[in-house]
Amino acid sequence: MSIITLTTDFGTKDHFVGSVKGTIYSELPDARIVDISHHISPFNITETAYILKNAYKSFPEGSIHIIGVDSELNEENKHIALKLDNHYFICANNGVISLLANEIKPEKIVEINIHEHIATSFPVLDVFVKVACHIARGGTLEVVGKIIPDFKRLVELQxxxxxxxxxxxxxxxxxxxxxxxxxxxxxxxxxxxxxxxxxxxxxxxxxxxxxxxxxxxxxxxxxxxxxxxxxxxxxxxxxxxxxxxxxxxxxxxxxxxxxxxxxxxxxxxxxxxxxx
Incomplete structure (x- = not known):
């Protein structure tokens, strides 16, 4: 079973992290979950990118990384899943991938489209977890989204x-x-x-x-x-x-x-x- 990592700005005071982990275990009782950080400064994309860039390479290939920072779905903030450097990342298309992918091109990117069946104000729990568990079971990215050519880039990261x-x-x-x-x-x-x-x-x-x-x-x-x-x-x-x-x-x-x-x-x- 693949490792699923969590990187969020949720902190540890509230119920959010516990709910995400509980939902993963409900779907995958033998899941292996690792916390990278839950103390990202709120909505800070560059901080998220820096921490994740320097952490993900320490994990085995095939690991799945859920990024729960600035993840609310809207017209300018779609959700994506991608395979990069033989790792999977699930996040909002808000530029957080820019620093990770400045030297390595993603092998595949999809815009997640399972939202039509899910009404949620907590996308990390209700969408990202479902995508992560699907990948962990051996599912392909095309099942959860449509292939897109690129992701949003943040100039300030370069x-x-x-x-x-x-x-x-x-x-x-x-x-x-x-x-x-x-x-x-x-x-x-x-x-x-x-x-x-x-x-x-x-x-x-x-x-x-x-x-x-x-x-x-x-x-x-x-x-x-x-x-x-x-x-x-x-x-x-x-x-x-x-x-x-x-x-x-x-x-x-x-x-x-x-x-x-x-x-x-x-x-x-x-x-x-x-x-x-």
Whole structure:
């Protein structure tokens, strides 16, 4: 039986997550359900995309991922199911797939059409679960929808490049649990555009001329401990997801704070990398 994952902005206080899981178990008693996150900021598509992009690859091929963020059905927010990278995704066609599919083209996309038999104000429960269980039983996408050529794309999930190929313009797309500010600039695009040139990162009023590959690389362990870089010092690095992150060394939101608060780098704020 395939794994079914849940990524939502439902939180865990209310009944929503429990109802979704209960309905899946009612249809598939031997289902395996994994929570990726239920603490997405409400309706935040970019945050959803970032979390899911970095989580789904850890699951076995054939896993089914239900995305319950901004999922209410309307004329501009249809429901889709797709196969991408040998995984299945069920979500609203609101652009959430943009970050996942910026390098991998979906094998098949369908616009879900089973709504004509279902009147609901809770589509994750009444529609997405039915589609997920259908797929888990070995059903095909064509049974639950009509094939469509593409999905809605969010421009803000992708950085832009100046016409002279000297500057990358990016945005903060996610603030993690440590208050670190994560951008949409990948190591891949940095290497492709930079070609080994020197650079300067500008984020708010702060500049960086070095990018680290891990947090501990920031520390010079050859000097006495009392003279090393202090907790709360700012740095830039490519994180484990290979995205440019502006961070505070050993940040703690309860004490020294994080980059989002101390440097004023919040969701959708801009940053640039200028190559010299």
């Amino acid at each position: 950085p832009s490049i100046s016409t002279d190929n000297k500057t990358i313009f990016g945005n903060i797309i996610y603030i993690d649990n440590y208050g670190n500010s994560i951008s949409n600039i990948s190591n891949k695009i940095f290497q492709e555009i930079g070609k080994g040139r020197d650079f300067e990162i500008t984020a708010n009023k702060y500049t960086f001329k070095k990018i680290y590959s891990k947090y501990s690389e920031f520390v010079d362990f050859s000097v006495p401990k009392e003279l090393r870089q202090k907790d709360g010092s700012k740095l830039a690095l490519f994180n484990s997801a290979n995205y440019l992150e502006i961070a505070m060394y050993r940040s703690n939101l309860n004490t020294v704070g994080g980059a989002s608060s101390l440097l004023g780098l919040n969701y959708r704020d801009t940053l640039t990398i200028k190559f010299i």
